[in-house]
Amino acid sequence: MNTVEPRGRLGLRPAIENLTPQLIREVSLVGQGVPDVIALWFGEPDLPTPKVVRDAAAKALADGQTFYNPNRGIAPLREELAVYNSRLYGRKIETERVTVTPSGVQAIMQTGQAIIDPGDDVLAVAPLWPNCREIVHIMSGGCRTMMLDFKDGRWSLDLDRLFSMVRPNTRLLMVNSPNNPTGWTMTGEEQKAMIEFCRQRGIWIMSDEVYARLVFSGAAAAPSFLEHADPEDRVIVVNSFSKPWAMTGWRVGWLVHPPALAKTFEMLGEYNMSCATTFAQHGAVAALKFGEDFVAQSVARYRQGRDIVHQRLSANPRVRIGRPDGAFYAFFAVDGMTDSLKAAKDLVLKAHVGLSPGAAFGPECEGYLRLCFAKSAETVTTAIDRIEDFIAKEMK
Numbered sequence: 001m002n003t004v005e006p007r008g009r010l011g012l013r014p015a016i017e018n019l020t021p022q023l024i025r026e027v028s029l030v031g032q033g034v035p036d037v038i039a040l041w042f043g044e045p046d047l048p049t050p051k052v053v054r055d056a057a058a059k060a061l062a063d064g065q066t067f068y069n070p071n072r073g074i075a076p077l078r079e080e081l082a083v084y085n086s087r088l089y090g091r092k093i094e095t096e097r098v099t100v101t102p103s104g105v106q107a108i109m110q111t112g113q114a115i116i117d118p119g120d121d122v123l124a125v126a127p128l129w130p131n132c133r134e135i136v137h138i139m140s141g142g143c144r145t146m147m148l149d150f151k152d153g154r155w156s157l158d159l160d161r162l163f164s165m166v167r168p169n170t171r172l173l174m175v176n177s178p179n180n181p182t183g184w185t186m187t188g189e190e191q192k193a194m195i196e197f198c199r200q201r202g203i204w205i206m207s208d209e210v211y212a213r214l215v216f217s218g219a220a221a222a223p224s225f226l227e228h229a230d231p232e233d234r235v236i237v238v239n240s241f242s243k244p245w246a247m248t249g250w251r252v253g254w255l256v257h258p259p260a261l262a263k264t265f266e267m268l269g270e271y272n273m274s275c276a277t278t279f280a281q282h283g284a285v286a287a288l289k290f291g292e293d294f295v296a297q298s299v300a301r302y303r304q305g306r307d308i309v310h311q312r313l314s315a316n317p318r319v320r321i322g323r324p325d326g327a328f329y330a331f332f333a334v335d336g337m338t339d340s341l342k343a344a345k346d347l348v349l350k351a352h353v354g355l356s357p358g359a360a361f362g363p364e365c366e367g368y369l370r371l372c373f374a375k376s377a378e379t380v381t382t383a384i385d386r387i388e389d390f391i392a393k394e395m396k
Helices: 023-028 050-063 075-089 106-116 130-138 160-164 188-202 261-271 276-292 292-314 340-351 377-394
Strands: 098-101 119-124 141-146 149-150 154-156 168-176 204-208 235-240 253-256 319-321 329-334 368-372
Touching: 023 340, 050 276, 075 098, 075 276, 098 106, 098 261, 106 130, 106 204, 106 235, 106 253, 106 261, 119 130, 130 141, 160 188, 168 188, 261 368, 292 319, 292 329, 292 377, 340 368, 340 377
Parallel strands: 119 141, 119 168, 168 204, 204 235
Antiparallel strands: 098 253, 149 154, 235 253, 319 329, 329 368
16 A cells, blocks of 8 residues: 655645746736737737748758757757857857757756756846746755846846855856846846856856847847856856747747757757757758848837837836836836736736736736837837826726
């Protein structure tokens, strides 16, 4: 007779039974079936993937590119990614340091699997995308966060305060820049200081740079850890095709890592997903080769959306909002709002606008809402009209 007590109600690992539901998805489910809802909850544009990318994938399908491929990605894509990163950041990135993954979030998962043991401490800069926090929990690690400072309409990072929070069992520092949801962007000097701090202590850095190309300074890309880290430094950079090339549904991402981890990520790829989708990778090659005009046009479009949102909402005395330097989100608080999940659901049902609740990004972000402005100027304007009306009538 089996006398072993189940671990939990379902008999699963506690780390899995205790996973936090994704609140952004929860709001989107409320919006299903709501007529004329303007869905700004997910981080994706309203334009389809560029035709040159779709055509390349379609050709690969027509040519029978439907079989397994190497765990770390097809050679043409890894080689093109090495060239792309080397050109963008002015540092030679060898192909051996590049691993293709089935999405950026799978890249984060594999990083967590490679580094985090049960009981390890992970320290992250917040606001933090909820998937990152829960990946740490899946690995039975502990995730602590330090919130960015907000003053005079600007978000900033207090590096000294962050470093003071490091513990003897801190295994990994997580940072996302440009940041989802604030748009805060880390400087090169801050990155160099973090590399040096972690280098002296043997701490890993995972830098989520999926919004690197979406910056409004006129630069080709946001500052990257790849510009400052030596190849052997304990630095792993996560990226994705989703944001710059409107490829959210394609699920293709990549890692740049120390060369010694090539075999590690080959095995993790095998035991997670085997490989990224073959024909999708051929589309990704076309994005790198022919997608620069689309990136430039997208940044101009998102800048217009950003300016509309910031100009309108910053004029409201009840709203606190920063002007994002990158990504395509506005993160704003409304005086008197204490339950962002309820507010987001009410916005869907009463104003027919879908936003993300700040609570999704951690308890530090309660009272905030996130708006994705990667849409047409007309759509963004209509959404702000509805939000302003909702604030005036429903959030008294």
